[in-house]
Amino acid sequence: MNGHRTEELVIVGGGLAGASAACILGREGRSVLLLERDVGARHKVCGEFLSVEAQTYLARLGIDLDALGASRISHLRLYHRGKKAEAELPFLARGLSRKILDEALLEKAISHGAQIMRGVTVRSITADERASWVDAGSLGRVRAETLFLASGKHDVRGAKRPISGSINDLIGFKMHYRLSEQQRTALDGAIEVILFDEGYAGLQLIEGGVANLCLVVSQRGFEQAGKSWDSLVNQVTRECPPVADRLRNAIALFERPFSIFQIPYGFVHHPDWTEPGGLFRLGDQMGVIPSFTGEGMSMALHSGYIAASMFLRNGRASTDFHRKMAANVRQQIRLAFLLNKAARFGPGQAVLFHLCRTWPSLMRQVAAFTRIRVGSIHKTAALS
Numbered sequence: 001m002n003g004h005r006t007e008e009l010v011i012v013g014g015g016l017a018g019a020s021a022a023c024i025l026g027r028e029g030r031s032v033l034l035l036e037r038d039v040g041a042r043h044k045v046c047g048e049f050l051s052v053e054a055q056t057y058l059a060r061l062g063i064d065l066d067a068l069g070a071s072r073i074s075h076l077r078l079y080h081r082g083k084k085a086e087a088e089l090p091f092l093a094r095g096l097s098r099k100i101l102d103e104a105l106l107e108k109a110i111s112h113g114a115q116i117m118r119g120v121t122v123r124s125i126t127a128d129e130r131a132s133w134v135d136a137g138s139l140g141r142v143r144a145e146t147l148f149l150a151s152g153k154h155d156v157r158g159a160k161r162p163i164s165g166s167i168n169d170l171i172g173f174k175m176h177y178r179l180s181e182q183q184r185t186a187l188d189g190a191i192e193v194i195l196f197d198e199g200y201a202g203l204q205l206i207e208g209g210v211a212n213l214c215l216v217v218s219q220r221g222f223e224q225a226g227k228s229w230d231s232l233v234n235q236v237t238r239e240c241p242p243v244a245d246r247l248r249n250a251i252a253l254f255e256r257p258f259s260i261f262q263i264p265y266g267f268v269h270h271p272d273w274t275e276p277g278g279l280f281r282l283g284d285q286m287g288v289i290p291s292f293t294g295e296g297m298s299m300a301l302h303s304g305y306i307a308a309s310m311f312l313r314n315g316r317a318s319t320d321f322h323r324k325m326a327a328n329v330r331q332q333i334r335l336a337f338l339l340n341k342a343a344r345f346g347p348g349q350a351v352l353f354h355l356c357r358t359w360p361s362l363m364r365q366v367a368a369f370t371r372i373r374v375g376s377i378h379k380t381a382a383l384s
């Protein structure tokens, strides 16, 4: 085909999955072109809760969470209809905004020699056994010998995810708040999870003493609450007076919340015989773990890590990678899917809360079962 450029490795999407793969492949001296549609750093809808596995991957990639100002989170407070259950987390979690984290990882990828092109939206992908063709809008057509698709929740024409069987009537919101010193002290060290009608919310500190309120609600719940962010927050704070205290007179740092629709929780990519080799799906393109367990970022990093590692060892055998990933994450996604269901509806919430209150160690065990094990990587994949 005429009028195109050819690249050895192309990564579509510079979130955690794409950037982590770029770091590893660049570090190994491979020629990597990463295409990211955002022109600069931006906020993403996320609870911004970093599990121990996510922290391990980030440390291996040379990301210093202390230097970035991440908060420390050691316990969980669960609220349901004004009642509280509390437990120590099985690990020290961290809180850091995605705007800071994703940018730090992209900078790291650049320092490892990856070429990052921003403001480039990939419009479509076609793939055959020999290569993938990427329609990169203003950049023109790019022939990629191997393609890593890491566009997160956004599907690209020609490579859409078959998301049947997943839950996708949910809406996610995120807002950051500046709290008073007293409110900050009350929240310090904890993640507060509130179960409310048709949804759940998480409140925690991130860098700079800022609080992140992230909320997942069904479409029906959103409509019942009054179809606006303010009415939804009113509902949550009405049902949970301690969280009302945390947010009283707090200053919202964005004009309106960031939101995301139709999150396909429970999706796992299973390769079939028609799938072309040399197209690796990473992060949310490979599997979407419900956010209740705070493992999505670790899964994204895990996939970037394993894909890069398997590519370095086996070349374009992406089907093997997808099989391995599905085996690695299937159980965790299934359990998180069930928990997500329970956390959404009244009877499930009551059972979940009762179990956690009478048996706090259950919360730790559930957290252990939904965690993505840190993978071993190709031994020549040199990482700091």
Ligand SMILES: Cc1cc2nc3c(=O)[nH]c(=O)nc-3n(C[C@H](O)[C@H](O)[C@H](O)COP(=O)(O)OP(=O)(O)OC[C@H]3O[C@@H](n4cnc5c(N)ncnc54)[C@H](O)[C@@H]3O)c2cc1C
Residues within 6 Å of the ligand: 012, 013, 014, 015, 016, 017, 018, 035, 036, 037, 038, 044, 045, 046, 047, 048, 049, 050, 051, 054, 120, 121, 122, 123, 150, 151, 152, 153, 154, 156, 172, 173, 214, 215, 216, 260, 263, 282, 283, 284, 285, 291, 294, 295, 296, 297, 298, 300
């Ligand atoms: C409500 C909610 C709360 C969550 N809370 C947590 C939490 O607390 N802890 C946790 O670990 N996980 C959480 N997650 C999950 C986590 O946010 C995701 O799993 C993670 O961001 C996936 O990373 P990714 O790299 O696959 O995708 P993303 O981070 O979404 O990155 C994809 C990138 O691709 C770019 N892109 C998209 N389309 C194109 C295109 N066509 N061309 C070029 N670039 C493109 C985007 O701009 C973006 O930068 C949460 C998710 C939701 C929905």
